[in-house]
Amino acid sequence: MNMQINQPVRLTAAETALVEAFAAQVGELPGNGAVTGTRDRLLDDLKRSGLPTRRIESWHYTDLKNLLRSVPERVVGGVSVDPIAPLVEGAKVLSIVQGVADNRATIDGVELSVFRDQLADGSAVAGLAAFDKDDAIARINGSFVRDGFALSVPADVAVEQPIELQAVHGAGQVHTRFPAVFGARSKATIIERHCAVTEDAALVSSISDLTLQDGAEITWIILQTQGADDTHLGQIRISLGTDSKLRLFIVNAGGKLVRQELRVEVQGEGSEFTLRAVNLLGGDTHTDVTMVLGHNVPHTSSTEIIRNVLFDKASGVFQGMIKVAPDAQKTDAKMACNTLLMSDDADFSVKPELEIFADDVICGHGATVSDIDRNHLFYLMARGVPENRARAMLVNAFVAEIVEELEEEKLVEALEGVISDWLEKHA
């Protein structure tokens, strides 16, 4: 059918750098025989098909092959990066510095291990596999991952203080994993934080794998504040059990090239999935949030609200696919994507998709793109607020509205602080 299919792919500079980086680390990457075998296969797949281009549907708006111009070399030793203060005062910090997890960390009531141990004993091997041939993030991460934290909250345990998974790094490459199992009726708030502390380019890939057992109620926050030259490839995999509730909150406020993938499987009746995402995009950057959400059983609900603010020449993408299985009756799913374009040179693409095979469901999606409301601007100015300040207040309000849904005061305050700091720098 296609003559090109048998021709070898000509590798780009970035692809070549990945292949070479892998070769340089052979024998050094943690893992038993099974893990090493899986790594080899993943890298081989990457080498054979290359990074995805716009011809791959799920990467149509983020042509990774063209956008990823180069890959920084791995920095070995001599990196002076220190952990930073937690986002929320009192949070228990699990620190990952330059991709290496602190194995002395403990949290009362939480079973904790470092991911490198799971690689070494081979228990991590099943999770390394890619979903499909287009799953470039799993290929890269599975090939190179060195560490992270595996956490498990036993049944009926409510973890009082938020847990912060704090991945800080300087230049180079960082590949991390965070498998997390939340036992029946457990409760916890987790902050997954990715933060560059120097300005030099880094390539970061990170995969979180969340399992919520029956009745678990979890808040998971991803705060991405990478540097201006960084590439961040994130993936979060979610499985929701009966009557479980997950509130997932994503803030993208950094990075040059960012892709955040969400693969959500709603597996238990009575479960609820909530996604709120704030994308603050400026400069000459590209950020992509791609979600595939499966409602697989009856009586489940989900809501997603994505708010985007774009300045300068930034571009952004939200792809949201909701699949409702044939027997997933009474599914209630609502998705909204609202964009504030503050520059004529910025653009945002939205692709909502509904695949519904059940007949008794409520499914809806909506998208808006706007400038600041003139009536709002006039009202603030008529009270003496100068135009620039009034505009900043209104942009802030546009995203603050969904941050406030989190309700925990300290968390709301901390995230609003991150947002207003970003706006002060970019607006």
Next chain:
Amino acid sequence: MLEIKNLHARIAEDGTEIIRGLNLTVKAGEVAAIMGPNGSGKSTLSYILSGRPDYEVTEGEVLLNGESILELDPAERASKGIFLAFQYPVEIPGVATMQFLKVAMNEQRKARGEAELTTPDFIRRVKEAASELKIDMDMLKRPLNVGFSGGEKKRAEILQMALLEPLLCVLDETDSGLDIDALKIVADGVNALKSPDRATIVITHYQRLLDYIVPDTVHVLYKGQIIRTGDKALALELEANGYADIIGRAA
């Protein structure tokens, strides 16, 4: 305090002329009522005074204490002392009312070269003014005007007016949508702000509000011009006979 001379203005978008040679003088300490039928240009006048960008002034002058304001943007006019109490205050989700009040007060102070308020001083002022207007502090914890009833929105406007201490207050149909109790509270709030160095323009359809905010002068606006000026007796005459009489005589 305010002098409007031969003012002509139109809607920027389609060029429709709304104000057609309007003259009006309001002295310090004066309460001037502007009445007129629907579509006569009353709200437009309030927007032109406050600098709404949807309108263009094509001719004439607007002077505040002898200084032209037409080149100033709405925020600059506000810090010079012009305050518009909106007919329909907008709801702004995500902007906390208290934060908004603090920013507005301090930005005006900054623009006038005054020191910013400290937080305790700010809170004290808000509490005092709110209690005068029977505004619950819980209401001020909500986002700006969001979920406020019609009466609460109008009281919130007067609260802002009290806190910002303007020189010229323009009340655009502040009585619309108010029941009689709310009307009294709002009118008391406005009356409490009367002072020899502050002028007030009350725009209204009905005499009712003027029972509570007693005007020194009453002006009838029709087709973008003041066609008759009198004292409070004029408002009573309008209430009794409608606008047709006066319009007929002016034509």
